[in-house]
Each structure stands twice: as C-alpha cells, then as structure tokens.
Amino acid sequence: MARAKVLVTRAWPAEVEARLAAGYEVTLNPSDTALTLAELIAAAADYDAILPTVTDRIGAEVFAGVPRLRILGNYGVGFSHIATDAAKAAGVVVTNTPDVLSDCTADIAMTLILMAARRAGEGERLVRSGQWTGWRPTQLVGRKVSGAVLGIVGFGRIGQALAHRAHHGFGMRVLVQNRSAVAPEVLAACGAVQVDTLDDLLPKVDVLSLHCPGGAANRHLIGAAALGRMRPDAILVNTARGEVVDEGALAAALASGQIAAAGLDVYEAEPRVTPALMGMENVVLLPHLGSATHETRAAMGHRVVDNLDAFFAGENPPDRVV
Numbered sequence: 001m002a003r004a005k006v007l008v009t010r011a012w013p014a015e016v017e018a019r020l021a022a023g024y025e026v027t028l029n030p031s032d033t034a035l036t037l038a039e040l041i042a043a044a045a046d047y048d049a050i051l052p053t054v055t056d057r058i059g060a061e062v063f064a065g066v067p068r069l070r071i072l073g074n075y076g077v078g079f080s081h082i083a084t085d086a087a088k089a090a091g092v093v094v095t096n097t098p099d100v101l102s103d104c105t106a107d108i109a110m111t112l113i114l115m116a117a118r119r120a121g122e123g124e125r126l127v128r129s130g131q132w133t134g135w136r137p138t139q140l141v142g143r144k145v146s147g148a149v150l151g152i153v154g155f156g157r158i159g160q161a162l163a164h165r166a167h168h169g170f171g172m173r174v175l176v177q178n179r180s181a182v183a184p185e186v187l188a189a190c191g192a193v194q195v196d197t198l199d200d201l202l203p204k205v206d207v208l209s210l211h212c213p214g215g216a217a218n219r220h221l222i223g224a225a226a227l228g229r230m231r232p233d234a235i236l237v238n239t240a241r242g243e244v245v246d247e248g249a250l251a252a253a254l255a256s257g258q259i260a261a262a263g264l265d266v267y268e269a270e271p272r273v274t275p276a277l278m279g280m281e282n283v284v285l286l287p288h289l290g291s292a293t294h295e296t297r298a299a300m301g302h303r304v305v306d307n308l309d310a311f312f313a314g315e316n317p318p319d320r321v322v
C-alpha cells in the first residue's frame with residue numbers, strides 16, 4: 001500500500017522526524033519559516049496530512065477546494081490558528097498535543113510572574129549595562145510573591161499546573177475563573193477558590209495569569225475595561241494566546257499606571273510586539289517559549305505521530321479536536 005504523503009511545516013526534533021520518516025512519505029519544509037496561505041492551499045491539494053504549528057494560519061481557504069488533505073496533526077495544544085469549522089465541513093480531522101506541554105508552559109508562566117514581581121529583567125539589564133554601582137536598600141524593590149493572590153483565567157490543564165506551582169511551591173493564594181464549574185476536589189488540590197465571573201476576579205488579584213484558549217470567542221477578553229478593573233499594583237501575565245489581550249490597551253494601562261507590570265510570552269501579531277511595550281522597563285517579554293524544552297518538543301512530536309498512526313490505522317486519533 002502506498003505510504004501517506006505528509007508535510008511537516010517547521011523543523012522538528014530529529015528523533016521525531018526520523019520516526020515519521022520510517023512510516024510515511026515525508027516532506028520537511030527546508031526553510032523552517034512559516035508557510036504562506038498559497039503554499040498551504042497547494043499543500044492541501046498534494047498531501048494526505050499536514051503537520052502545522054501555531055505559525056501556520058490555516059484559514060477556511062485551505063479547505064475550500066477538493067483537498068487531498070485528510071488530517072491536520074497540529075504540533076501544539078492551542079489550535080485557534082486553524083479554521084476548525086471549515087476543516088470539519090470538509091471532513092478533515094484535526095488533532096493537537098495536550099498534556100505533554102502543560103508543565104513547561106506553567107513553568108514559563110511562573111517564570112514571568114517571578115520576573116515581573118521581582119523586577120528580574122530590569123536587574124539583568126542593569127548589570128549588563130555596567131551601570132550597577134552595588135547593593136542599595138531602595139534599588140529595584142519589587143513585590144513579594146508568597147501570600148499574593150494569583151487569579152487564573154481558564155482552569156484547564158495548564159491553569160491547574162500553574163496553580164499547583166504557585167500554591168504549593170510559592171505560597172500564593174489562588175482564585176480561578178473558568179468557563180464551567182470546576183470539581184471541588186480539583187480546586188482543593190491546589191487550595192484554589194473559584195469565582196463566578198471575570199469582573200469578580202479582576203479587582204481581587206495581585207497577579208492575573210491567562211490560560212484560556214485564543215480564537216474569536218476570547219479575543220480581547222482583557223481589554224481597556226478589564227484592565228480598568230485591576231488594581232494599580234497588579235501584574236498581568238499572558239502565556240495563552242496574544243489575541244486574548246488588547247495589546248494597545250495593555251500598553252496604555254501600563255503607561256498610565258492603571259496596572260503595575262506585565263509578563264508576556266505571546267503577542268497579537270507575532271513576532272511583532274507593540275512598539276510601546278518594547279521600551280517599558282516594567283514589562284517582561286519572552287519569544288513564545290511556553291513549550292520550548294527539548295523534552296517537551298520531542299514529546300509533542302511523538303504525540304502528533306501517535307495521532308497520525310492511529311488515523312491511518314483506521315482508528316479514532318486520541319487527541320482529535322474535530
């Protein structure tokens with residue numbers, strides 16, 4: 001039987017590329033840059049499977065013809081960059097990679113909380129600039145994390161992994177807001193309390209960390225109105241998706257002192273960052289590092305291939321999202 005034709009849109013860990021090549025007719029994108037829409041449309045006509053990442057904007061146009069494409073094995077858990085309704089209508093299966101990246105993404109959220117609260121980015125820049133003149137009682141004084149109230153928006157896999165770290169590791173008090181009710185035992189496991197609405201949550205938190213999906217439903221969930229309900233000493237952390245935060249409104253809130261600081265791993269128009277944020281000392285900016293460890297990137301790749309193997313064996317892929 002002919003082997004399925006598979007396109008990998010970005011460079012993957014070598015061990016996963018080797019596993020993939022053993023079972024499929026694989027094309028790797030040699031440039032390791034994001035494919036254009038035209039390239040994705042052409043690929044849908046040529047390949048049985050495309051294995052995209054967050055940098056591939058897979059709009060409805062990709063499914064508009066009569067594609068050869070049968071499955072999109074997304075390399076990542078978030079899939080708001082894929083027009084899943086159009087995929088479903090075209091009979092194209094979409095899978096993702098849940099769980100295997102939760103710990104590392106929660107680690108990056110905790111990193112941003114600590115860096116923003118303790119002004120670590122400012123401190124590092126001071127030392128590197130050669131301007132540090134020695135220890136002083138009033139220099140770069142930040143906020144204490146232990147005992148602070150952490151508000152988590154979206155209490156799924158990553159939100160819960162962060163809550164465990166923050167509560168058990170750092171003594172933070174955790175409030176959560178989730179689209180649906182969270183089981184009492186899940187809340188109790190990380191000392192968390194669920195509040196009903198985002199409006200209830202915002203004025204209560206020292207740190208707000210976002211862990212809901214992106215996409216149209218959550219676009220600008222945190223905009224001028226939400227930022228206006230936060231306390232002036234509060235910190236916003238976003239490791240979810242850039243579109244969840246109105247970046248212009250965030251820059252304005254930081255400039256006016258409406259909130260104190262921010263830590264960002266994701267941006268509205270990656271890799272572009274709103275210029276005003278680039279010049280602010282009280283903002284920590286990371287280049288979408290959530291899942292970026294060797295172990296996790298390999299595990300994500302194996303998870304994609306597990307789903308692909310199941311699909312081409314005629315089974316329902318374990319991480320099917322449509």
Ligand SMILES: NC(=O)c1ccc[n+]([C@@H]2O[C@H](COP(=O)([O-])OP(=O)(O)OC[C@H]3O[C@@H](n4cnc5c(N)ncnc54)[C@H](O)[C@@H]3O)[C@@H](O)[C@H]2O)c1
Nearest residue numbers: 078105154155156157158178179211212213239240290291
């Ligand atoms: N920075 C990174 O590199 C990185 C890495 C992995 C995942 N992510 C992002 O993190 C997101 C969460 O991943 P996960 O595995 O925890 O997903 P998940 O599906 O387990 O959890 C998401 C939770 O958010 C809730 N939710 C959805 N909309 C909401 C809203 N408006 N208000 C409150 N709660 C809402 C859902 O009910 C769910 O409980 C992904 O969708 C992805 O976009 C980013």
